Amino acid sequence: MSSSEIDTLIEMMAKLPGLGPRSARRAVLHMIRKRGLLLTPLADAMQAVAATARECLNCGNIGTSDICDICASEKRATGELCVVEDVSDLWAMERAGVFKGRYHVLGGTLSALEGVGPEDISIPKLVDRVTSEHISEVILALNATVDGQTTAHYIADQLEDRVRLTSLAQGVPVGGELDYLDEGTISAALTARKTL
Amino acid sequence: MSSSEIDTLIEMMAKLPGLGPRSARRAVLHMIRKRGLLLTPLADAMQAVAATARECLNCGNIGTSDICDICASEKRATGELCVVEDVSDLWAMERAGVFKGRYHVLGGTLSALEGVGPEDISIPKLVDRVTSEHISEVILALNATVDGQTTAHYIADQLEDRVRLTSLAQGVPVGGELDYLDEGTISAALTARKTL
Structure with a gap:
């Protein structure tokens, strides 16, 4: 005991x-x-x-000051803004180390069932930032789930004609074996096939 | 980041x-x-x-005083001593709530390969306790691994003729399905079959 x-x-x-x-x-x-x-x-x-620990007042990242290291760094003001659902997604992007711009953490996805509307996930803030930070490209790095994609479409509607909108490519993961992939991924990878 | x-x-x-x-x-x-x-x-x-947190000086259980609650309780002086490998095994026995005696935690098993001898796992202390605490039965609740069983045999040799020695029954786990059990368990359960 x-x-x-x-x-x-x-x-x-x-x-x-x-x-x-x-x-x-x-x-x-x-x-x-x-x-x-x-x-x-x-x-x-x-x-x-x-x-x-506290949330960055600008992007929603978790750090140790009111404005996180990424938002505070002038080097990251590239005009690119990567929109993610969650802080863990932001950290995953940073581990990849390839994105040099800033982030916007939604903190969730739109959900009619759970009553989550645009203002609950800081979409108005995102729209403001696009203007105030002179953003030229918004990269939608939302999860490839139904809710994630619904949210991506909503954001795309809001920002259309104001900024270049892109999303992460879908395809075969690096090191992935076709036999273990779902049909949706294979189909997406085939549709987006590249000329060698 | x-x-x-x-x-x-x-x-x-x-x-x-x-x-x-x-x-x-x-x-x-x-x-x-x-x-x-x-x-x-x-x-x-x-x-x-x-x-x-500290180790009980008597049995090796982890608690918040030099002598743990079980060793301190007069009610647990039943003359039965249950020998376990690890504190986690002791806690598992206590969750079952059916054993009313005291414990002795070895803190490992004998291992010639890793140079673990009897004095490293407090077997001399166990032998002392059998005498000093007037133990009538020692229950060997060691894991059913090769090292666990080797240790059980060694302890049995040391205590032979001085005390009643028992070990946990081997058989089909409660709720277990034969199809998912290994051959050793089924064989042990058949050998130890009971008359209804």
Whole structure:
């Protein structure tokens, strides 16, 4: 039987996405065994993040200042604006390291069923930014889901004739094997085939 | 791009068993979004555990005092001692809630290859406890692996003639389907079959 402090920690860890009660117990035991290396530094790192993390007032990225590093950097003012659903998508784009412009995080997708309208996902803010930041191209990097694509169409309607609109290419993932791909992807890759 | 504090937290979370870089990022984003409900309380809970968690000097269980609740409770002095490999096994036994005696956590198994001998896994302490705590039955609840069974045999040799020795029954798990069980389990369950 574990003590109440340990039980409390296990219960809290089990609330994290990707962890259940069993993996939370394993993680907590592991942390207790390496407490100097892991438990105390982790607690300190969490306190530091809790104290400093905030949403960028401009793009919605999560960072440690009111305006995130990307929005603050003049080098990123390329006139390109990449629209993503979520901060995790922004981070994924940054890991690829190929996009040099700025981002706009919607924080969700339009959804008639769940009552999510354009103003709930900062689309008016996006329209403002296109003008105020002299954007020449908006890249719609929304997920290839129904909601993602509906949102992309709505945004395209709003910005038509004001800016160049593009979206990420669809096709075979790098390293992907045809046998493991769905029909939709194969069909999209064939339609968008390139001349060698 | 995330800030350095957030990156540090992600790297640390990714070191926990069961989490990789991707799930650590998801967990950290989730925590930041629920910082009042999750990030700060989790940091506090970790600090509390880091400050109080320790190994029971008697049995090796992890708790918040030098002698754990189980060893401290007179009710658990039933004369039965359950030998487990790891604290997580002890917790699993306690969740079953059916064992009323005390435990002895070995903290590993004998392993000639890795140079783990009897004194490394507190077998001498176990032998002492059998005498000093007037133990009448030692239940070997070691994992059904080669190392676990080797260790069980070694302990049985040491304690032979001094105490009643038992081990957990092997058989079909409750709710288990024969089709999904390995041959060893089915064979053990058949050998240990019971008259209805």
